[in-house]
Structure formats: structure tokens, C-alpha cells
Amino acid sequence: MSDRLPARMRALAGELTDLRARSGMTTRVAARALGISSASLNRTEKAKRAASTEELGGMLAVYGATDRDRHAVLELAGELPLPGWLGLPPEPAVLARFEAQASAVLDFAPTAVPALLQTGAYARALLTQADAVADAPDRQAPEQRVSARVARQGVLSRLSAPRYAALLDEAVLRRPVGGGAAMAEQIRWLVSRAAEPHISVRVVPFRHGGYRNPGRFSVLRFREATPLVYLEHEGSSGFLDTPGPVEVFTAITATISAAALDDSDSVNLMNRIAADHDRPVRTVLTRQGRP
Structure with a gap:
């Protein structure tokens, strides 16, 4: 069985994936703009890796996030260490x-x-x-x-x-x-x-x-x-x-x-x-x- 993935981390991964998709970027293009590897971005979108605060800020900027998107992402990210949701x-x-x-x-x-x-x-x-x-x-x-x-x-x-x-x-x-x-x-x-x-x-x-x-x-x-x-x-x-x-x-x-x-x-x-x-x-x- 795969390692446990917290519900909030999975929800955050889904939000980030949707934001990238709505921006029209592929993972390769987005990773290049963010200065990280495609593998790292893919792992983040599969909730296998937690993005750093700097990476989250970069994603919100690069993907053209609205204020509502920004609030949802930062709220999820702020609660990630806690078990359950x-x-x-x-x-x-x-x-x-x-x-x-x-x-x-x-x-x-x-x-x-x-x-x-x-x-x-x-x-x-x-x-x-x-x-x-x-x-x-x-x-x-x-x-x-x-x-x-x-x-x-x-x-x-x-x-x-x-x-x-x-x-x-x-x-x-x-x-x-x-x-x-x-x-x-x-x-x-x-x-x-x-x-x-x-x-x-x-x-x-x-x-x-x-x-x-x-x-x-x-x-x-x-x-x-x-x-x-x-x-x-x-x-x-x-x-x-x-x-x-x-x-x-x-x-x-x-x-x-x-x-x-x-x-x-x-x-x-x-x-x-x-x-x-x-x-x-x-x-x-x-x-x-x-x-």
C-alpha cells in the first residue's frame, strides 16, 4: 500500500493542479518557470511532496491566481501538518x-x-x-x-x-x-x-x-x-x-x-x-x- 497522504495535502495538490491546468501550462513549462524540476512538480501535484512557501508563492504568481484561489491555497497549506481535516x-x-x-x-x-x-x-x-x-x-x-x-x-x-x-x-x-x-x-x-x-x-x-x-x-x-x-x-x-x-x-x-x-x-x-x-x-x- 502507498504511504498515507493527508487529506488536506491531497486537496492542496488538486487545487494546484487545477490552477496550472487553467493557466494552460504543461508541467514541463510550469516547472521551468518556477525553477524546479518537472519531477518535483509532478510529485507535488500527486501529493507526494510538499511545496515550499516560496514555491507556492511562485505557483500562485505564475498561474495567475485570483484572490479567491490564493486564499484557498494558503489556507490549505497552513494546515498541512495536522492529521485529519x-x-x-x-x-x-x-x-x-x-x-x-x-x-x-x-x-x-x-x-x-x-x-x-x-x-x-x-x-x-x-x-x-x-x-x-x-x-x-x-x-x-x-x-x-x-x-x-x-x-x-x-x-x-x-x-x-x-x-x-x-x-x-x-x-x-x-x-x-x-x-x-x-x-x-x-x-x-x-x-x-x-x-x-x-x-x-x-x-x-x-x-x-x-x-x-x-x-x-x-x-x-x-x-x-x-x-x-x-x-x-x-x-x-x-x-x-x-x-x-x-x-x-x-x-x-x-x-x-x-x-x-x-x-x-x-x-x-x-x-x-x-x-x-x-x-x-x-x-x-x-x-x-x-x-
Whole structure:
């Protein structure tokens, strides 16, 4: 296995790579302008080498970084020595970058459908509920955030899509977020996604009793880097990148997986629950004299 690469160092490497790419420079041209070797720059962009303060300043200048880019890079660089990366806002932008780089992603969802599997209507209902109890005047408009969340799901449709697995508590499916019709649509979307060969959606049913539930988390695995664990709770999120926590969440994943139905039985349960959400709508239409 490759040496552990801290999450923040990997995020910084991604930012620097994007800045260079947007400048139109190849690594060879950029390295020459920075006065370092191409090999050194390549190692920096792969998070195998930490750039010096002077090199970072040179990159920001050579790549034509904006004030926003400069702030993001220097903030990341200033925190590199610390293990892990906590205290981030929910669904930080770097999460999408890591999902796009991953070879495998596992989401455990005890209360809501994972973002990579949400329909627009479901996402809109969740975000509306969150906005009702949060005071964040600088937050993007709900529709922008819905569009961004749906666009992020494109990672699962690429030719090089990661293997994706979702473990859902049955409560996620029973609660009619957005109303019965929207929830039925959401569950049928889960069923359609589960038919893809690289996607698995499994449900932990109520009838299997209790199991170890640490709250929402994701485990992301990479071909050329060590795994990351993403945690998200109300108002905060972060990454764990040291072997100990990764091993703990790998073990927790195994216990949840053991409590879950297999793929086929999960699809059968999801179809039954979708029909339950449909039933009130059909009953109202019948009472109104409509077929």
C-alpha cells in the first residue's frame, strides 16, 4: 500500500493542479518557470511532496491566481501538518473532487438518501428543511444548490465511474421527504440506479433489530492513495486520513453490511415501500372519482 497522504495535502495538490491546468501550462513549462524540476512538480501535484512557501508563492504568481484561489491555497497549506481535516462546512467542495478521484465509494445513510443518489425533488425538500432552521445569509440560493448536487452525481455515470455502494437504514425510505409522490419517485430512482453493474444499494430493515450506527459517513478508496473517511453532522463535516480511524470505520461498515439485506431483497423491499408511498395518492384520486 502507498504511504498515507493527508487529506488536506491531497486537496492542496488538486487545487494546484487545477490552477496550472487553467493557466494552460504543461508541467514541463510550469516547472521551468518556477525553477524546479518537472519531477518535483509532478510529485507535488500527486501529493507526494510538499511545496515550499516560496514555491507556492511562485505557483500562485505564475498561474495567475485570483484572490479567491490564493486564499484557498494558503489556507490549505497552513494546515498541512495536522492529521485529519475536520471543522469543514457540510458537503465541502473538495468532497466532489475526492469522489471523482476515488475507485470506490461507500455511503452509509441512517437518516437521508446519500447526495449521489438524490432526485432533484428530494434534494430540494431536504435543503428547504435545512434552510428553515439555519441562519446563513451568504448561502447559495436553493435551486443553485440543488443543481450543484444533481450535477455532482455525474461521477457515477462516467466510463471510469467508481464502484459505488450505499447502505441505507429502512427509516430513510419510510420517511416521506417532500411528500409521498416525491418519495415514491426517489425510491424508484434508487431501484433504477441499483440496476447499474457498478452500483449497489442495500437496506438495513427494521426487522433485523439494532446494529452499530455511528451516523452518516462515507469511505472513499483510491487506486494510488490511502483511503479517506468522510464524516458529516449538523453544521460540520471533515475527513479522517490516519490508519486507525479508517480501520475502525472499515470494521463498522462490515457490521452494517452484515445487518443489511442483499441487493435483490433490498430492491424488493424498496419497491414495496414505494408502493406504500403511492397508496395515499391513489386513495385520494379514487375518492375524487378519478381512475
